[in-house]
Amino acid sequence: MSQTIIITGGAGFIGSHVVRRFVTHYPNYRIINLDALTYAGNLENLHDIEDRSNYIFEKANILNAEAIDKLFASYHPDGIIHLAAESHVDRSILSPLDFVYTNVIGTVNLLNAAKKLWNGQHSNKRFYHISTDEVYGALGESGFFTEQTRYDPHSPYSASKAASDHFVRAYGDTYQMPVIISNCSNNYGPNHFPEKLIPLFINNIIEKKPLPVYGDGLYTRDWLFVKDHAAAIDLVFHKGKDHETYNIGGFNEWKNIDLVKLLCKLADEKLNRPKGESEKLITYVKDRPGHDRRYAIDASKISKELGWKPSVTFEEGLSQTIDWYLQNTEWLRHVTSGEYQQYYKKQYQS
Ligand code: NAD
Numbered sequence: 001m002s003q004t005i006i007i008t009g010g011a012g013f014i015g016s017h018v019v020r021r022f023v024t025h026y027p028n029y030r031i032i033n034l035d036a037l038t039y040a041g042n043l044e045n046l047h048d049i050e051d052r053s054n055y056i057f058e059k060a061n062i063l064n065a066e067a068i069d070k071l072f073a074s075y076h077p078d079g080i081i082h083l084a085a086e087s088h089v090d091r092s093i094l095s096p097l098d099f100v101y102t103n104v105i106g107t108v109n110l111l112n113a114a115k116k117l118w119n120g121q122h123s124n125k126r127f128y129h130i131s132t133d134e135v136y137g138a139l140g141e142s143g144f145f146t147e148q149t150r151y152d153p154h155s156p157y158s159a160s161k162a163a164s165d166h167f168v169r170a171y172g173d174t175y176q177m178p179v180i181i182s183n184c185s186n187n188y189g190p191n192h193f194p195e196k197l198i199p200l201f202i203n204n205i206i207e208k209k210p211l212p213v214y215g216d217g218l219y220t221r222d223w224l225f226v227k228d229h230a231a232a233i234d235l236v237f238h239k240g241k242d243h244e245t246y247n248i249g250g251f252n253e254w255k256n257i258d259l260v261k262l263l264c265k266l267a268d269e270k271l272n273r274p275k276g277e278s279e280k281l282i283t284y285v286k287d288r289p290g291h292d293r294r295y296a297i298d299a300s301k302i303s304k305e306l307g308w309k310p311s312v313t314f315e316e317g318l319s320q321t322i323d324w325y326l327q328n329t330e331w332l333r334h335v336t337s338g339e340y341q342q343y344y345k346k347q348y349q350s
């Protein structure tokens with residue numbers, strides 16, 4: 001094996017696509033998927049590659065510094081790609097401390113483990129932190145987030161991600177650790193946990209349940225197909241420069257209500273339902289507190305310096321995504337039983 005990479009959060013939505021990409025594209029790398037399997041972690045996401053000889057799963061919590069140190073000492077990773085996180089804004093409003101623990105303290109535990117293991121020997125080493133555009137706050141009608149935009153997080157989730165980004169940079173500056181960060185816009189695609197807008201609404205359309213649009217529905221997000229994010233992560237990991245930040249985005253802004261209407265239209269066609277049937281499920285509900293009005297990424301740096309651009313159009317990606325959920329009803333059934341039902345009640349019926 002030419003190198004060992006620990007990918008944290010590899011059983012989650014984006015992490016599973018990153019793990020699959022690295023395991024299949026780089027058969028000479030040893031890929032360790034380190035994940036605590038919280039409600040969002042699901043090994044079913046990786047069923048197709050779990051028997052590959054270059055893939056290892058380690059169930060571990062990044063809050064357990066001792067366990068993380070042991071794993072690092074045992075595998076001697078050359079690279080860390082850190083995706084493990086509490087990732088849902090609405091949950092962060094319900095329980096902010098969980099986000100401080102996992103996203104801030106968990107990240108610092110990983111930095112400490114890498115620092116201890118590498119002990120200043122940084123040749124061919126890399127600590128890659130996966131972050132979000134939400135650290136930049138909210139935009140008005142115009143403008144884009146660049147790598148120079150001042151941090152201005154508004155939710156407990158984005159505040160915890162901003163804090164983790166600061167720690168990663170601080171370890172780069174203070175201990176000269178080979179750190180790198182990317183901040184990405186909203187992802188969508190297969191294996192997305194149905195608490196987030198697109199998979200939640202696909203699930204509710206299938207079940208003919210109300211589609212809860214927050215506020216006036218005019219909030220804007222910049223959507224990127226998850227496999228294009230995984231490709232960007234691959235590129236940044238291999239070709240990015242230490243201590244740099246790369247913004248990643250879809251060049252694809254949608255107001256929530258327009259996106260929901262498109263989703264309803266595509267789903268009706270695929271489910272052979274009469275035109276306009278699913279739109280009738282749209283229900284305006286109370287707004288998310290601190291709701292950021294608009295996100296939009298300027299991804300020109302990664303595009304110019306590393307040659308990345310999205311490969312999938314939104315219509316194609318959304319269509320593939322709906323197909324995936326329609327073909328994977330067992331997956332949906334598993335992840336929407338148990339804890340999901342309690343969360344759903346608390347979030348939407350209180
Ligand atoms: P996710 O919630 O689907 O998955 C998170 C994974 O982390 C799960 O497998 C979970 O089991 C694991 N995890 C959580 N706490 C852990 C802990 N204490 N120890 C070990 N593992 C733990 O998240 P996602 O949407 O795939 O996001 C992955 C990363 O990408 C996050 O850091 C997130 O901030 C960032 N990000 C997400 C998006 C998006 O649109 N989803 C966009 C930009 C950046």
Ligand code: DAU
Pocket residue numbers: 087088089090131132133134184185186187195196197198200212213214215219220221256288295
């Ligand atoms: O921008 C990147 C971020 O995108 C990631 O860092 C986060 O991990 C990820 O969860 C996502 O955050 P958002 O808050 O933008 O995604 P979410 O799918 O929760 O919401 C998208 C938009 O849809 C947002 O404006 C809120 C709205 N929404 C969401 C839900 C769940 C609704 O109107 N109704 C809903 O039920």
